[in-house]
Amino acid sequence: MRIAAIALNTFMEAVRDRILYAILVFALVMLAGSTVLVTVSVGGEEKIIKDMGLACISIFGSLIAIFLGIGLVSKEIEKRTVYTVLSKPIHRYQFALGKYLGLVLTLLVNVSVMALGLIGLSYFWEGFASPRLLLAVLFIFLELMLVTALALLFSTFSSPTLSAIFTLCLFVAGHLSADLRLFAARFGGGLVGTAAEGLYFLLPNLSRLDFKEQAVYGAAVDPGALALSFLYAVFYISALVLTAMAIFQRRDFR
């Protein structure tokens, strides 16, 4: 009940924040704007819509995850609201987990709204909505959960600005980590190669969670790869959240 109370309060904060609505409205406008592109293109309309739509969900979702995520805990410390909350019979890890779940709930609502818009458009152009579209959205959501966990982790020990920089760096690196492996292979072992290989395993591999292509071009989805990606996300998110909880458990609030 206590974790739920913290989570709902975090959700409430987002709901009463105007920035969130601005992002959401902008995303829906972009989504609707993709239909303009359709009118000037010849053929492949539904592909453009799906491509644009999924990119919208991914980009605007990441914006929310990073910019609300970095303030999750650090803002509470900076504004000293954490003092009265932690003076109540609640463990610190419960607080950190509640904050995380609150933002995940916020993302769930936002992604759902955007996904509904996309499915509506897709239905309008194609006459049906492909289940692959939902699958792609589900994995975008998992990616957002991972990015939120990264932001939470950094916000437990550093300032919002530093957290934003760290999270953005890892976000970009996470999308490029496949290249890191190629890089490692070119060096063929050696110190640099091993370091690059190690980094590849350590950094979040966000491209693993990208199923947009399959949704847009209707390519076959390998169930084994899907399950593995899902497990990878769950494992990575749990590790990040647990580390954040452990750091938060130890720190002083001066």
Next chain:
Amino acid sequence: MNAIDIEKLTKEYRSGFWGKRVRVLSQLDLTVCQGEIFGYLGPNGAGKTTTLKLLIGLVRPTSGEARVLGQPLGDVRTKQRIGFLPEQPYFYEYLTGRELLNFYGQLVGLPQPDRKERIEKLARQLRIETRLDLPLRKYSKGMLQRLGLAQALINDPELLLFDEPMSGLDPVGRREVRDLLLGLKEKGKTVFFSSHVIPDVEMLCDRVGILVSGRLVAQGPLDEILGAQVAPIEITVSHVPSEVSQELEHLLLTRPASKGERLILTVKDEDALAELLARLGEAKGTVHSVIPQRESLEEYFLRHVQPRESP
């Protein structure tokens, strides 16, 4: 069992790029008995807030130990029996007063019907019932302070830890908080509060502790701390025949001072006072006031704080 037992508690913070250690609290020994109001006095930066943060578990001690309500520091279940008001409390601005109190009610595990009842009762007691549905960004400083007191009392705690509870309040508000603290004491609660406002402490506290630069310089009942020296008594009289006043001179500590028609007489103790009053009664003199001249906490405070602050 004492409400608070602190033994050799020390806190150092690391600050700056090189993590230089700064000691803010040094070997603190302090006891707060159950059912008393304990005043924790000290100038700004003496370490009062750090002590309170240690007691509620917001920071961890560098060394030493303390027990709160018989339990070691940082015990989460004990917090069910504690109410804490931080200095200049900050709350979630996007919530209304009622939503905020409801949130804290959930955190202390109050079930819904009790929560509603408790919030109404506290709002009436702290006179914020008309503002309860306004968002907190529209609250004045004094109103926020009252809301802070309400959240500290939401779980009907046995022990109250208040950091500067009177700050930000107007004279009426201060008076109300004083009455609130006395009411809590009457109900058998223990109150530990910090302040740098001396009259508040003087009026309310059974015992006080005085903290200067992270060290406790005195602890005990106010009378004991202040009354170590002889306390003269000042009597203001009028209509005293001159032969009587001459006759009384051997009882006086200093020469009588005249103030218009009135005379101010100072005697050294209560025996002398009794004799003086009896004699004045016989002579049909008028007694206007009898005031014990003990050293005020302020004078004591200045005497102890200043030498340490200015090297």
